[in-house]
Amino acid sequence: RKEVEQDPGPFNVPEGATVAFNCTYSNSASQSFFWYRQDCRKEPKLLMSVYSSGNEDGRFTAQLNRASQYISLLIRDSKLSDSATYLCVVNILGGFQKLVFGTGTRLLVSP
Amino acid sequence: EAGVTQSPTHLIKTRGQQATLRCSPISGHTSVYWYQQALGLGLQFLLWYDEGEERNRGNFPPRFSGRQFPNYSSELNVNALELEDSALYLCASSLAGLDSGGDEQYFGPGTRLTVT
Numbered sequence: 758r759k760e761v762e763q764d765p766g767p768f769n770v771p772e773g774a775t776v777a778f779n780c781t782y783s784n785s786a787s788q789s790f791f792w793y794r795q796d797c798r799k800e801p802k803l804l805m806s807v808y809s810s811g812n813e814d815g816r817f818t819a820q821l822n823r824a825s826q827y828i829s830l831l832i833r834d835s836k837l838s839d840s841a842t843y844l845c846v847v848n849i850l851g852g853f854q855k856l857v858f859g860t861g862t863r864l865l866v867s868p
Numbered sequence: 869e870a871g872v873t874q875s876p877t878h879l880i881k882t883r884g885q886q887a888t889l890r891c892s893p894i895s896g897h898t899s900v901y902w903y904q905q906a907l908g909l910g911l912q913f914l915l916w917y918d919e920g921e922e923r924n925r926g927n928f929p930p931r932f933s934g935r936q937f938p939n940y941s942s943e944l945n946v947n948a949l950e951l952e953d954s955a956l957y958l959c960a961s962s963l964a965g966l967d968s969g970g971d972e973q974y975f976g977p978g979t980r981l982t983v984t
Contacts, residue, residue, distance in 0.1 A: 791972065800958055800975040801911070844911070855924060856901070856973065860910035 758783050761847050763859035770866055774835045778862045780845030781827045789848035790828050792819055794841045795861065801844055804830075835866045870895065872976035874959050880982045881949050889944040889979045893961030899923075900942040901962070901973060902934060906955040914957075917942055949983045956980050 763780045770776045782790075790807035805812060807819040807828050818831040828847075832839055845859035873892045881887050893900050902914040913926035917936035925932075931947040940961075946953055957980075960973035 798956075800977050803972050803974065806972060855913045855916070855926065857913070858903075858911040 760784060760849060760857045761845055761859040763843075763845050763862045765860060765862060767863040767865050770835050770864070772835055772837060772866055772868055774866075775831065775833045776835055776864065777829055777831045778843055778845075778864075779827050779829050780847075780859055780862075781825075782845075782847045782857075783826070784847070784849050785823075785826060787826075787847045787849055790819075790821055791846040791856075792817075792828075792830050793844040793846055793858075795844055796841050801858075804843070832864075835864075837866050837868065840864055840866045872959055872961050872974055874957075874976035874979050876979060877977070878980045878982070880984065882984050883949055883951060885949050887946045887949060887953075887981055889946075889957050889959075889981070890941065891944070891959030891961075891976055892941045893959075894974055897961035897963055897974075898940055899962045900936055900940065901960045902942070902944050903958045903960065904928075904955045905958060905978075906952075911958065915944065946981075951983050954981060954983045 761782050792804040793801040794804045795801040805814050805819050807821050811820045816833045820829045842861035842863045844861045847857050849857050875890045899918040901916050903911040905911050915934050916924045920936050934944040936942045956978045958975050958978045960975045962973045
């Protein structure tokens with residue numbers, strides 16, 4: 758089983774739609790979680806950290822479910838500019854501490 | 869505030885040569901991370917430097933090495949280049965290292981290495 762798994766998509770949605778992505782992780786000891794956004798051939802940019810209580814930033818809401826070991830990202834009122842690949846990132850703590858990136862979920866928002 | 873910078877933007881080498889990639893972290897950041905992103909694939913963790921020391925490395929052969937300088941900038945060296953080393957190499961920096969619970973990482977624009 759991969760350490761971090763995401764549905765690669767693409768998710769094709771019209772402008773104004775609400776879309777949600779899930780990401781599952783295998784290491785129950787993981788403590789830090791992030792969502793990054795990556796545009797084609799560009800570097801990943803931090804979208805938001807994911808806190809235990811969940812957090813919201815404008816149209817974006819992130820949730821953490823430790824019991825089921827997944828995090829989610831909800832985007833409301835999708836804009837054309839939201840088209841990108843969304844990377845789920847987990848800090849795998851333990852003897853080999855590292856950030857593990859999911860392979861990303863591609864979102865395409867159309868007019 | 870200046871972000872993470874990397875140089876060069878593009879690098880073309882032939883098989884067997886050595887490549888050196890450079891990274892300057894955000895001012896005040898002491899941790900630097902290197903990642904490899906091959907075309908169509910996810911980011912693979914390469915190396916983590918903090919306070920001048922290598923703290924961890926990913927599942928890459930020893931010909932991938934690097935160092936961190938006293939000013940926290942970093943260099944990634946890839947020896948005996950192979951065709952499959954062609955990828956985007958991304959550097960990221962953070963205020964604190966991963967063992968603090970994980971701080972957000974900020975990425976540079978990357979160096980695109982092409983091995984022919």
